[in-house]
Amino acid sequence: MGHRDRLSVIQSYRFALYLSPVQERALVGHAGAARKAYNWGLKRIKAVMDQRAAERSYGIPEGQLTATIGWSLPALRRAWNVAKPVVAPWWRDYSKEAYNTGLDALARGLRNWADSRSGKRAGRPAGFPRFKSRRRSTPAVRFTTGTIRIEHDRKHVTLPRLGRLKLHESARKLARRVEAGTARILSATVRRDGGRWYVSFTCEVERAKCTPACPDAAVGVDLGLQHLAVLSTGDVVPNPGHLDTAIGKLRRISRGLSRKVGPDRRTRRDASKRWCRNQTVLGRAHARVANLRRDGLHKLTTTLATGYGTIVVEDLNVAGMLRNRRLARRISDAGFAEIRRQLTYKTRWYGGRLLVADRWYPSSKTCSGCGTVKTKLALSERTFTCTTCGLILDRDVNAAQNLAALAATVAGSGSETLNGRGADRKTPHPGPVAVKRLPGTATVGKTGTVPPQGRTSNHVLTSAT
Numbered sequence: 001m002g003h004r005d006r007l008s009v010i011q012s013y014r015f016a017l018y019l020s021p022v023q024e025r026a027l028v029g030h031a032g033a034a035r036k037a038y039n040w041g042l043k044r045i046k047a048v049m050d051q052r053a054a055e056r057s058y059g060i061p062e063g064q065l066t067a068t069i070g071w072s073l074p075a076l077r078r079a080w081n082v083a084k085p086v087v088a089p090w091w092r093d094y095s096k097e098a099y100n101t102g103l104d105a106l107a108r109g110l111r112n113w114a115d116s117r118s119g120k121r122a123g124r125p126a127g128f129p130r131f132k133s134r135r136r137s138t139p140a141v142r143f144t145t146g147t148i149r150i151e152h153d154r155k156h157v158t159l160p161r162l163g164r165l166k167l168h169e170s171a172r173k174l175a176r177r178v179e180a181g182t183a184r185i186l187s188a189t190v191r192r193d194g195g196r197w198y199v200s201f202t203c204e205v206e207r208a209k210c211t212p213a214c215p216d217a218a219v220g221v222d223l224g225l226q227h228l229a230v231l232s233t234g235d236v237v238p239n240p241g242h243l244d245t246a247i248g249k250l251r252r253i254s255r256g257l258s259r260k261v262g263p264d265r266r267t268r269r270d271a272s273k274r275w276c277r278n279q280t281v282l283g284r285a286h287a288r289v290a291n292l293r294r295d296g297l298h299k300l301t302t303t304l305a306t307g308y309g310t311i312v313v314e315d316l317n318v319a320g321m322l323r324n325r326r327l328a329r330r331i332s333d334a335g336f337a338e339i340r341r342q343l344t345y346k347t348r349w350y351g352g353r354l355l356v357a358d359r360w361y362p363s364s365k366t367c368s369g370c371g372t373v374k375t376k377l378a379l380s381e382r383t384f385t386c387t388t389c390g391l392i393l394d395r396d397v398n399a400a401q402n403l404a405a406l407a408a409t410v411a412g413s414g415s416e417t418l419n420g421r422g423a424d425r426k427t428p429h430p431g432p433v434a435v436k437r438l439p440g441t442a443t444v445g446k447t448g449t450v451p452p453q454g455r456t457s458n459h460v461l462t463s464a465t
């Protein structure tokens with residue numbers, strides 16, 4: 001195959017690990033070393049910032065203030081290498097990649113904060129980096145250099161300093177690609193998640209270009225809570241509600257946990273063995289919910305991306321919807337944002353395109369038969385009845401068909417037509433545009449809730465994703 005039939009993507013492969021107690025201790029140590037370097041760098045940067053602020057308050061001219069220190073990864077690494085014999089005399093016990101993991105996280109955190117403050121970074125404002133705690137942070141270490149290899153038996157991986165680690169499942173999918181030269185491992189991250197250790201390989205993968213089963217077909221996908229997704233074809237994907245199913249069990253475990261002797265930092269009381277055991281059980285129960293959810297979402301998005309040439313979804317304001325405390329748990333459990341994220345990259349992989357309808361496009365209130373837009377449609381009305389043409393259709397199927405119809409109005413092909421993140425600003429309104437929201441009633445990042453039924457909003461707001 002030539003370059004034209006290939007698509008180069010960054011993709012990761014994650015495998016669960018079986019670790020010996022010695023290996024687990026080594027990993028916990030590496031993660032601790034990463035945290036040490038991170039906290040050391042942050043403390044130093046904060047000290048300089050505070051010193052400069054204090055000097056400014058005394059009226060010392062700008063040129064005579066304490067010199068700033070570098071925030072970039074190379075600068076932090078240089079400073080760490082000077083300081084490590086004093087701050088971490090044990091530094092030789094761990095791979096240099098461990099310290100690099102921590103310093104890289106710090107450099108990125110600082111850059112995100114600076115870019116967010118100067119307006120270079122979109123999205124929610126990023127906070128200033130905070131100190132990592134042994135109890136609360138996820139232990140992780142990333143290796144970018146040295147021996148990173150999948151063994152010939154495909155059941156073991158070799159990482160620098162840690163040596164051979166046993167995998168829970170065969171790594172043949174990645175091993176085959178590496179041997180065929182269609183994948184290159186860029187880095188390996190070992191991380192604990194839900195009480196289990198995983199290794200995740202970030203790879204540059206040359207994927208064969210392919211086309212969906214029906215390249216000319218468009219499907220509209222209406223996401224909701226009653227049904228997870230309703231397709232314009234009439235297919236209904238039920239909402240599995242994994243968290244709702246497990247919530248009784250989670251409550252029972254948590255209640256048991258509250259009756260056991262937990263840690264108390266004020267009195268320096270250590271947690272009891274029973275508390276620790278129960279904590280592990282709770283973590284596993286949460287991890288199971290997350291695994292079930294991930295599996296279901298991947299199956300749904302793969303089916304869509306391999307089946308249809310064009311997929312049209314709505315740009316849901318998930319962050320705004322989560323502010324509704326009655327629905328937040330169920331919205332989080334459904335994973336709307338994750339569906340969108342997966343569809344964005346999977347349509348690229350499988351040769352389709354993803355179109356995102358404007359946040360204010362009235363998909364539910366428009367008649368899919370004649371295009372009349374209703375001014376009012378209560379959420380309780382589950383059936384759409386058109387007074388103009390007499391169409392009677394399930395509410396969600398009607399919305400999905402309106403979304404599918406939008407595909408015809410967007411010219412061109414390929415996923416470049418729309419970027420994955422921003423809404424399509426050119427989505428045409430079939431009906432008259434209703435009352436505009438007054439400028440200033442909603443600010444960027446605070447677009448909050450979906451506007452009341454029967455009103456659309458000022459279109460400038462669509463860029464505020």
Ligand SMILES: [Zn+2]
Pocket residue numbers: 367368369370371372386387388389390391
């Ligand atoms: Zn109609």
